[in-house]
Amino acid sequence: MEQDVSAFLGRLAREVRPRSNQWAGLLMQRMRGELPELWEDEDLARVALSETVDHVTAFLDGLEHNRDVTRAELPPAALELARRFAEGGVPISTLLRAYRLGHVTLLELLQEEAARLTDDRQLTNDAILRLIATAFAYVDHGSEQVVTAYQEVRGRRMQRRLFLANEASRRIGTTLDTARTARELAEVGVDHFADLVTVDLLESLLRDGGPQPPTDAPLLRRIAQRSALDGSPDSPVGTGRSHTYPAESAPAEALATGRPTLLRVTTPDAPAPSTPDAPAPPAPPGPPDFGIHSVLLLPLHARGATLGLAQFARDRTASPFDDEDLLLAQEIAARAAVYIDNARRYTHEHTTALTLQRSLLPQGPVDQFAVETASRYLPSGSRAGVGGDWYDVISLSGARVALVVGDVVGRGLHAAATMGRLRTAVRAFADLDLMPDELLTHLDDVVIRLQKEEAREGAEISATCLYAVYDPATRLCSLASAGHVPPTVATPSAGSRAVDLPDLPIGPPLGLGGLPFETAQWELPEGSLLALHTDGLIQDRARDVGASLTLLSDTLAHASRSAMTPDEACERLLTRLLPERRVDDVALLVARTRALDPSHVATLHLPSDPAAVSGARRFTTETLTAWGLDELSFATELMVSELVTNAIRYGKPPVHLRLIFESTLTCEVFDTNSTAPHLRRARTFDEGGRGLLLVAQLAERWGTRHGREGKVIWAEQALAQPHLP
The missing domain is CATH 3.60.40.10 (PPM-type phosphatase domain)
Structure with missing residues (x-):
């Protein structure tokens, strides 16, 4: 009976072989219907079709010649497809589901064909049982190799991403300079990840020092941009230029909502930024063999505020960005946003503190x-x-x-x-x-x-x-x-x-x-x-x-x-x-x-006797005449008279009068009493109390200076024609 089943399966394989390409198309059609997201890339779909034909052929060879399918070499296209899925970030569970779905569909087609080849139910049942066992053995054997190839690629990819995350931690935020931090983000982004990176910050942030809620079309300034390869399309906005994005564009929406976005670019005329004084320029034409096909839009957030927008684009890199790329870029951008905000805050506080300090x-x-x-x-x-x-x-x-x-x-x-x-x-x-x-x-x-x-x-x-x-x-x-x-x-x-x-x-x-x-x-x-x-x-x-x-x-x-x-x-x-x-x-x-010329300092020692006041006035007049300051004699005599009188009456000897001719004329009266006089309002019938008031009216400045031995009452007058003696 076993020989009959083997012979029947060999016959079944020979009958089906001419239609292997057709059946591969049916398998792909079903997988496209149930897993459409896997076949958006037409190049990937072509590899998948070739892989499916190879699987059908390999399985039929095993049935026709009664070979052990667990020892069969898996088609190279199957391993290539697994690697491509791994590069594209397709989950391993989705890949295995597609793998099982294709083999189940092939098994169903073979069951239908077996039922048409014989009316012997027992033979059909035994053949189907053999088919199921063989199919599962083939699937298990193939899945092991596919998973191995997938994991190798995923492992390398995860290592690259871990390396990139570590590089971002090491290279971003090395200084407290906003522009330098933005350039570091762009440089890290084009290192084995994106082909073009641009970093825009809100103009209000840079101008006013603090973030503001973005408007429908906020004004941005291009702080940094970097291309990974020579010949990659450059941004139409130069570094340092201000621009806006159209209100309905994807970048403007990402800024407004604050949500990171993975954008598939399907048209060559995707919205481009425009400068405030000019309409939106057309997208830069790229060489015919490449163009930007996917973009990550990453709003830069820090401490609850939106700072700007970072964009990661791919053109020459064949595989588009996937959800895992978006998560990685989001992590890098979040870290960079904190560093940019730190730099902004430091620059603002440093500038404010420096301005305050210089003003003081x-x-x-x-x-x-x-x-x-x-x-x-x-x-x-x-x-x-x-x-x-x-x-x-x-x-x-x-x-x-x-x-x-x-x-x-x-x-x-x-x-x-x-x-x-x-x-x-x-x-x-x-x-x-x-x-x-x-x-x-x-x-x-x-x-x-x-x-x-x-x-x-x-x-x-x-x-x-x-x-x-x-x-x-x-x-x-x-x-x-x-x-x-x-x-x-x-x-x-x-x-x-x-x-x-x-x-x-x-x-x-x-x-x-x-x-x-x-x-x-x-x-x-x-x-x-x-x-x-x-x-x-x-x-x-x-x-x-x-x-x-x-x-x-x-x-x-x-x-x-x-x-x-x-x-x-x-x-x-x-x-x-x-x-x-x-x-x-x-x-x-x-x-x-500098030292004052001794001839411009005149000192008189006075006895503690009210009669010495007249001598002090005479000394003052003679000194001012010698200095050519006769026009100040009257006011100066009055001040000297009042100050010397107070020192003799209320102070303690010795009493000294000193006149200093510098850029101003200063009268100083010294005594050893530490009590300082003060202005008071004299009543109508008071005999005293008006001397200091008179001095305050005649002098430009006056005051008291205390020393170890006593005090000095001084009064200063401005010269009619200020000059240094």
């Missing part, structure tokens, strides 16, 4: 005689952001000047804003003519108060500050430091090195509280160069701080010997000391001291 720093030279100054502020080039470095030059009474440099710990807007508050506080305290140590004590209280105010936000405030006061009349420099590096000073008589300064006690940083500050004082020759700076000037990974300070001292000494201007000295210091990549901000203030 001195905007021009201060009108004063005591020193000639030059300054530089250089923000760091690191990701850390703008720091809280600052400097200032403040004109004080008596032709003196205050030189300030400080550094707020921290980065960004908070540090810049804190710097502005501290600089304002220093100026306010400087107007009180406080000693350097007293000023830093008050500034320390300000920082402690700020710490308490911002304690809820967890922000810590700390700062360093150096405050120096130079008097050109005595050439004395008084200085105190709150945790700040001391200045470097080069004098004309110091030879080849900077002057040896007296020990400067460096106090604690601002914000600690309860610890004292000390004022150091020394005399400087006229023409001395002072360099006040923040620690960013002397920080260098290639050398220690000691070596940097030595280099700073030598460079400043050379600038002094060479009679460089403060501006030239600034440039030389920055050139010699700064590394190529700064890790911190740098604030530098260079000042060259």
